[in-house]
Amino acid sequence: MANITKKVSWSSRGDESGAAGEETPLLNGSEQSRPLRQSLDYDNIENQLFLEEERRMSFMAFRCLEISRWVICGLIGFLTGLIACFIDIAVEQLAGLKYKLIKENIVKFTEAGGLSISLLLWAALNSFCVMFGAIIVAFFEPIAAGSGIPQIKCFLNGVKIPRVVRLKTLVVKVVGVIFSVVGGLAVGKEGPMIHSGAVLAAGVSQGRSTSLKRDFKIFEYFRRDTEKRDFVSAGAAAGVSAAFGAPVGGVLFSLEEGASFWNQMLTWRIFFASMISTFTLNFFLSIYHNKPGDLSNPGLINFGRFESEAMEYNLYEIPLFIAMGAIGGGLGAFFNFLNYWLTIFRIRYVHRPCLQVMEAMLVAAVTATVAFVMIYFSTDCQPLGPDHTEEYPLQLFCADGEYNSMATTFFNTPERSVRSLFHNPTGTYNALTLGLFTLTYFFLACWTYGLAVSAGVFIPSLLIGAAWGRLCGILLASTTSTASLWTDPGKYALIGAAAQLGGIVRMTLSLTVIMVEATGNVTYGLPIMLVLMTAKIVGDYFQEGLYDLHIKLGSVPFLHWEAPATSHWLTAREVMSSPVTCLNRIEKVGTIVDTLSNTSTNHNGFPVVVQPAKLCGLILRSQLIVLLKHKVFVELARSRLTQRKLQLKDFRDAYPRFPPIQSIHVSQDERECMMDLTEFMNPTPYTVPQDTSLPRVFKLFRALGLRHLVVVDDDNRVVGLVTRKDLARYHVGKHGLEELHLAQT
Amino acid sequence: MANITKKVSWSSRGDESGAAGEETPLLNGSEQSRPLRQSLDYDNIENQLFLEEERRMSFMAFRCLEISRWVICGLIGFLTGLIACFIDIAVEQLAGLKYKLIKENIVKFTEAGGLSISLLLWAALNSFCVMFGAIIVAFFEPIAAGSGIPQIKCFLNGVKIPRVVRLKTLVVKVVGVIFSVVGGLAVGKEGPMIHSGAVLAAGVSQGRSTSLKRDFKIFEYFRRDTEKRDFVSAGAAAGVSAAFGAPVGGVLFSLEEGASFWNQMLTWRIFFASMISTFTLNFFLSIYHNKPGDLSNPGLINFGRFESEAMEYNLYEIPLFIAMGAIGGGLGAFFNFLNYWLTIFRIRYVHRPCLQVMEAMLVAAVTATVAFVMIYFSTDCQPLGPDHTEEYPLQLFCADGEYNSMATTFFNTPERSVRSLFHNPTGTYNALTLGLFTLTYFFLACWTYGLAVSAGVFIPSLLIGAAWGRLCGILLASTTSTASLWTDPGKYALIGAAAQLGGIVRMTLSLTVIMVEATGNVTYGLPIMLVLMTAKIVGDYFQEGLYDLHIKLGSVPFLHWEAPATSHWLTAREVMSSPVTCLNRIEKVGTIVDTLSNTSTNHNGFPVVVQPAKLCGLILRSQLIVLLKHKVFVELARSRLTQRKLQLKDFRDAYPRFPPIQSIHVSQDERECMMDLTEFMNPTPYTVPQDTSLPRVFKLFRALGLRHLVVVDDDNRVVGLVTRKDLARYHVGKHGLEELHLAQT
Structure with missing residues (x-):
């Protein structure tokens, strides 16, 4: 076991500096005994020279520095927003192309028979996309695999992971995430945004790029760990903000993960970067959607408006919410448990890049197949109303004017599926559809996380939770006679989503705020908080959070918030x-x-x-x-x-x-x-x-x-x-x- | 000047402990050379005994402590919510009674002539209420004067102000604020909630009350400054949360003002207290309003729902918002400037309690008179629609079926006036009404802040800002031909309110979040943030923030966030x-x-x-x-x-x-x-x-x-x-x- 924990993919290759200091050689196959990471160095150039420079600086010089910091944060926010926008548009275009192609094919073969050809097409398209995404990750920049959140957590905690904030990592991350989402994997594009924001921040704030061998001779003052880390916090916050349209959530995420000393000006700059990031994304997307200047739709994932009237909750629903939180915590712990062993398996046996690519392709093909089979055998037909919001309604074997309900969950980008589960009117899904979907998607998502592709776990978690949450809502409505009480299963979908996500990642404060901001509804603050707390308590009883597990697998000297409670006798x-x-x-x-x-x-x-x-x-x-x-x-x-x-x-x-x-x-x-x-x-x-x-x-x-x-x-x-x-x-x-x-x- | 700054009312009498340590004897009249405050003592019992106790403690004991902390925070939130509820209901009932009485009187005398009797009645009622409020403050607990926010800021910063967290202070504060709001002063009941929450927290967490001479023998572990201060943070956050229905804003307020070391568990507990506080207030108010269980209307002041469709903003409006921010900053600085000199005048000449009571009564009478005169001479009549929201529409000299528009701003509790300015449809107010109102209310509010009554400055600031903001909106609409662009002056009222409040108090991060939460609309985050930043920058150029001015007048050893920028040469x-x-x-x-x-x-x-x-x-x-x-x-x-x-x-x-x-x-x-x-x-x-x-x-x-x-x-x-x-x-x-x-x- 001790042997296993020494090898983990995301911190495994190469080294940042040759320094042999405090290294934790996490080995990966052939590369032996090379130092791999070093802690961030908060006082690294606080030597006499540095102190003398600071002593010589005038008040104006300090003010200029402060203004530079603001400018950099604005830039970070702007660029992060742009990247989010690019990812969003690329995914939408490519996924649109793919789904259109497959849909036409399915329509063609539904009547004529031979749907297996459609399946093959679907699986092949997925595998191809994922192959591309996996190749660039596995061969060029393994650190870009996954969501990058554990790495950023470590970085903000003060542990330097080699190459984690390089330009090359950013490029691979962005291109990789586009292909893995388009490839139909059970992944989201939100987690990688956080990493992307962090890389941008590290790059912009240093005024040079070693990869491009360009030094702009600006911001030289910021070339030290303390400053760089502050900017990386801002970048991570901007990433969260762009991903979820949650600027306050972004700030809290950075603080929760990174801050030690609360600095008001720094926090405010982080907030500024977050705001600019949401705003930029918003603005460019509004142009893309031909509604220029309409800025009321923030974030890569938008949960849609939760109207207060339909979505009111009552005091007696709170115990139900808490129970759902407990379920989410349990399921989350199970997810983490499976993923933990899977990761260990991968570290042992799937550490060669070509194997990693093949595994990713396999998962893509299986995902497509499972989805196809589920849709094929589903009998859940729903009428296609005039105001349907489905982008690609699949008729398949349904009557004319109806569509296959299972297809709205599987035959769609996960972001859209989440929104459908939250907002589609009562009766859109039947219980069996949701149950089967939850079951399959749970295992698919679990298998997917940890592949050598750039991808996040937020959206799959939300999707699983929304599915079983909505299922709960439907079941509640069917068991009680006074059906009007539980009219809207969308409310339960939201709570379920929060519970499942909380159960997996165990974030609390920031996640509450992110959820509140993404729903645009303050009212749900208390229930979401209670749900997340319950999920965390229940989940922690069984297993650590997903990110913490992966950090632990890296055996990184990660400092938690407080010393262990019973350590007072140690000196x-x-x-x-x-x-x-x-x-x-x-x-x-x-x-x-x-x-x-x-x-x-x-x-x-x-x-x-x-x-x-x-x-x-x-x-x-x-x-x-x-x-x-x-x-x-x-x-x-x-x-x-x-x-x-x-x-x-x-x-x-x-x-x-x-x-x-x-x-x-x-x-x-x-x-x-x-x-x-x-x-x-x-x-x-x-x-x-x-x-x-x-x-x-x-x-x-x-x-x-x-x-x-x-x-x-x-x-x-x-x-x-x-x-x-x-x-x-x-x-x-x-x-x-x-x-x-x-x-x- | 140095002499003046030694005397300031809120830290002037009595002493907390007899300790002569690090005292800053701020003298007030007769009481000479008694030590007055001491810094909080973070390590006060971290002696060998304490360390030994901690060493002996088992893991279970630590867990029990942690659970106690959560229980205490829950209690703090619950009690704070209850107190907010009590204040709200008391104010609503008493103010309702008062306005009904006056309205009947006015209606009676409008036709018959002799409105001067109505004026006398109004002024007398106001003065009487304020007299009562001022007497308890001036004679029994001078520390309860004002909003208490500067005192809480100091407390959280680590400066102990005598008697600031005593039960007696709480009682005087709560009763005082009810009477000053009912007395029609230009004050709000929100600021005092923060102080109330803090006192509750200090009391509950110690498990005893010295005033009541009761020791419940619980929570003895928490009887030290570090722990007490943490709970007071939670209490302040719960207060903000109850006041504005802004739990996240509350947390950020506490962090902005108090936190030094960011502790995740503490922050989460603070968040919990805030949530419970909003929830409790919400729940009991919903029962009071006969809609039990409807929890979607949080906070003492609720800005009402800003519907996205009507309130959308566009990119080109942002410069306008920023300009309004600058105006707000300027006006805020002017407000602070006036109030600063007024405070110094008060310290010199109005330091005897009976004089203080008389001044408060004078202000109350003048406020009533000014309001009456403004209403009397106003010719702004508006039709009384079927869906009017005015509680006490005054017809006065308007035609039947119409009401006096000026009266909706003056003849109302300030909270309702703010909401009217935000939400009443276009054309409810004419420009002259708003201009006159801004002018008079500005000076009234400025005169009022610093009186020996328990009262906050948030609502008056918002009201002034909302008035001139709406005025800006109306002017913009009238100057441009494409009227449809600037349809809703309510949007400008919101921005104006933010600008004015920001210009006066100079809070940034927390205020942005509070405003966002109180409007229930995430979309306005960026403009509000930009406005608050502009207001702060412009305001700081002229004058410090109101709270900081009052803290400075107390010559308290208040530590800011960072060492002065040019102090590196000091060792x-x-x-x-x-x-x-x-x-x-x-x-x-x-x-x-x-x-x-x-x-x-x-x-x-x-x-x-x-x-x-x-x-x-x-x-x-x-x-x-x-x-x-x-x-x-x-x-x-x-x-x-x-x-x-x-x-x-x-x-x-x-x-x-x-x-x-x-x-x-x-x-x-x-x-x-x-x-x-x-x-x-x-x-x-x-x-x-x-x-x-x-x-x-x-x-x-x-x-x-x-x-x-x-x-x-x-x-x-x-x-x-x-x-x-x-x-x-x-x-x-x-x-x-x-x-x-x-x-x-």
Whole structure:
């Protein structure tokens, strides 16, 4: 098991920097023992140079920075909206083409017989699309698989996943999601929007692209982890906002997942990015739909208007809602359980790209087949009213003027199916249709999540929930005589959707707000909240949330919100890594090179001491590497007086892909030189005494976004170093506090 | 000026504890030199005893605590909702009675002549109500004056204002607000709800009431500042939620004003309290309105449904909205400017309670007179349609079947007037009516805010804004030929209301969400946000926000979100108070008593050192006082071996009103005894080196909610102490960084 958890696809290949620091080598097949990720570095260039720059800055300079931040956030929002718009239009056009083709084919063969040809056509079209989507993901950028939400959660938490915010990832993600949705998989295009927004944010805010090898020489100040992370929060929020038309939900998502220290200006900028994103999407879609300027239809997925009159709920319905929440929690846990084992199976046996592509194609073909069979054998015919909203009504074996009801759920993009389930009038579906649909779609969606395609789990979850929710509504209406009470099954579809989604992803605050915003109805706030809470409580009893499971499979040093409840008896002394490698303030180059090359000193930060072991600063691996690269040695400085002094710019240019120590050549002579670290170290690192309790250390890490905390004794002598991984190790298991075995701790 | 700012009504009388620590003696007339507030104490009982208790606690105990927290939040929400319901019904009944009486009188005298008698009646009724409201505030609980939002902001920021969360304050606040609204003042009942929720939260969470001398022996664990403050956040959120039917807005309000460290569980509990509060209010109001179970009408103020079709906005309207935002910002700044000088005038000349009551009565009479005159001379008659929504239509001199349009704005509770301005069909008001109304109401509201009555400024601001906003809409419609474009002036009323409110209070994120939730329309998110941003930027250019002005007048050590931008060159060394009084680990009782009695050692926390000056802990004034009170002396412990050991309970029972040092009698013999502080001090206080920059120190304070930070040198020797006040001193003025003169720093 410990062996298994070391391998997981989304964090498995390549490395971001060569730095060997705090690596968690998650191996994937052939590529062995290469460091794979590093924690974000909140203070990475808070060295003397940086402090001096800040001290020199005038009030106007700070104001300019602040304005730049706003401009960047506006840009992030705008671009995220544009991408969402592009995805939406592409999916709609391609899916339209596909469904039209298949529909014509089905109509042709319904009378003549030989519908198996239609099935083949359908399956082939799906497989082809999915193949394309899977190839680019599996062969070019495996990190773009899935929704990207676990990766973004990790990034915002402070764990850097290699290549997660690269331009190439974005391109693969966007193209991939279009093809997987068009390919008819049980996936949504919403999750990937969050990842896309995050990548855009990381790119725009740095003012350069390493992939394109362009440096626009702007926003150089923001080339550090703290700032970048703030912008990525904004990007993720803009993504949520574009996906669901939920700007407030987006802000809360970012805060729930990422924020540690609540900063009002930052939050407001995030909100701005979200607003602009929804607005942009809205505006361009309104032009696309030939209603330019009509801005009242936000989001990629729109749940449609829930009119208050028809959808009122009553006090006595609340227990019902809560019961549905419990069902959702249970089903969600089951979903996660299945997906967990499936993922482990995949890690073991389906780790070669071509196998991954084949699996994806198989799923696509099976999905088409199942859908076809369900539609074929369905006898649920409904009259095709004058105001029908179906885009592609399939008549099949129904009488003229009627259509096959099962086809509205399967023969459609999932977004449209959700809306139909919410809003189609009473009687559109019969109970059997919904039951069968729930059953099949549940397993299809579960199988699909984790494939090497770019795709989200939001919409499938909503769809499953809406189906069984509507089923509940219908059953309730049929069991009670006073039918008027439960007139609208759409209401139950909404609650079911919330319950199922909550049961799978276990988001709470932000999901409530997202649902409220997507329905455009504040009234449902309380029931949705209660449902999501119930779903979370019930679900957590059985199994973790889907994203958390996948994060756990990555054995990432992910810090939760609070220290485990029973960890008060642990102190920094027990938690810290010790002994810790310290450097002298003026240190021999050879020692530094050896320290950095030594794979057992797996830290990214080194306390700097003056004898005897008294702490005077902290220096980072990345800083040392830049220093070595520029050969900032005391002896050389003396001999070449005219040499350009190392500037902040040199650190910024190297950010974020610092070269590995192996690539830096240091001659034998140079090894004897000395390096003066005083100017480059962080002179005032945070410290704690040895007796500080774990919750307190934890709080420091979370609130300040630390990654290293030096532990000192009463005489200010370094006795240890606490890193994120030291903290992430502890969690509450069934038998009280347990130590997690993080890979290579 | 410095002299003036020392006196301000809402923080002027009495004292919470006798502690002389960090006091800011804001004097009011006769009561001299009594300490008045102290900062909240985030680590107040994080001493060894406390740590030991936490270490002993099992996982189940932690879970029980967590459940208690949820129960308390539910209770807070429920009670807040009940109080809101009570206020609403009381106001509606009493105001109904009043308006009916006056209307009958006016109808009687309109034909017969002698309307001056009606005027007298109106003015007398108003003055009488307001007199009652003002008397209880001015004589019994001056802290209950105003909306209470500045006080709650301070409380959440970590500054304790005496008596602000007492039961007596709550009672006065609730009764006071009923009478001031019924008294026809230009006030709202929404602001006070926030304060009420906060008081409830502080009371419920402590499981006892000092006013009622009842201790329910529950929730004893929560008797410390950190926990109390968290619950007060929830209470404030519940208040916002009940006031505006905006649970998400409530959460964001709490976060914007109070949160430092974003804690997911806490946020969720806050959200829960908010939801329950809206729901409770909703539920009981639905019973009151004879529609039991209809839960779709949340909040004390409900802006009514904004139907998407009629209210759509277009891209080209956005610049107009922004322009309105700028107007709102300007008008808001003007409002604040006037109110600032008025407040200073009041502090100087109207500080005696009877004068305050007389002023309030005067304002009430003037308000009635102005309203009457405006209605009397108005010629704006509108037909009384079959579906009119006016509760008390005044015919006056209009033709039969018509009513006086001016009366719908003045002769009504402000909440109803706002709704009329938003929703009455085009042509209900003519431009002159609205212009005159804006003008008079602006000055009336400005005069009213700051009176010794319990009242909020939200609704008057909205009303002023809605009036001029609707005026803008009407003017736009009249200037353009294509009238259809600007059909609905209600849309402009909404934007105007947002602009005006934003211009006055300068809230941003939370206000956007509150407005969105209160209108039940997500579509207006972006314009409202842009408007509020513009209003804030324009307003800030001229003058601070109303609440901030009042906080500044109180010269409170209020910490803003971030350190001033240009303060990077300041280090802990420059900021800290030095020399600092340290105590030895085993200290003579006499020394401790002298230290605490010495008014120049105005700190609430004392570093504990071992020779030579090496830091080994931090102990608080309140802890020392409890120790002295229980005579925990080394010698006594030796002689009386059976003596009960001091327990955590003793600290909790004394919380939060620790006796002043003067009240503790220590005999001359006892002065020679020794006290061992080891067991009671916080053994691992946060420390920083001397060279830490101010922004970094600031961040520690904000993120961890600190109040003392010990500054140490390289050898861990105490060199100084940074307190909140040391940080609050610095702000960015017109000439760069300035030091603020906080009273008696």
